[in-house]
Amino acid sequence: MYRHVDEVDGGPVLASRLADRVTEEDFAALSDEMDARIRDHGSVRLFVEFDGIPRPELEALDDDLRLWRRYSDDIYRYAIVGEGRLLAWATDVADRLTGVEVQFFDREAREEAADWVGEGIAA
Template identity: 30%
Template sequence: MPSTITEQFNGRVIEVHLSGKLTAEDYDKFVPLTEQRIKQYEKIRMLVILDDFHGWEAGALWDDIKFDVQHFNDIERLAIVGESKWERGMSVFCRPFTTAEIKYFDHSELEAARQWIY
């Protein structure tokens, strides 16, 4: 499975590890859990760790856009941990789709990303 999802701080922080291509099936796992935590806490924080990430399949990209529009105000902070310039660019690309405070970290700064998100 190219992605794993873990919860921290009783679900207030969702940590998502992505590698390979993101699929619609990945969203089938991710969205219900995330929406459940948003209902429970109203605002959540997310840590997205990209490792050898190759983007989205077409269906997954559509699911991502729908999720972003629906939860525009529900994510308080978003940390993106990556390893390339285009992944760094994702932190800029995401800004119009959320009111979250977004920060990019290099893989060598994973612990700093965790401290910032928690």
């Protein structure tokens, strides 16, 4: 399930919380939000907080890959907040394989993640 994180969301920063299950509808909603931020700000900065380890539905896996291909040039920074070595490892892989600056933050460093993703935005 996809929900906004209102205390971080705003301007070019799209902040969301994803539950364990990630659906095609979640990817569609995220894609629509990204389109709007890119149109309004020229790029998007993502702050995504995971509740547990994300498990995309089988039908949603293709959407996940399509999202990366479609938006990789438009994502300025991507902060991933969660717990577990698997999520940290996946973040490291994404950082190395894409042109996007992706960084993992433990839940305890949530505020640091919000500061990092919003760094340099004019107030």
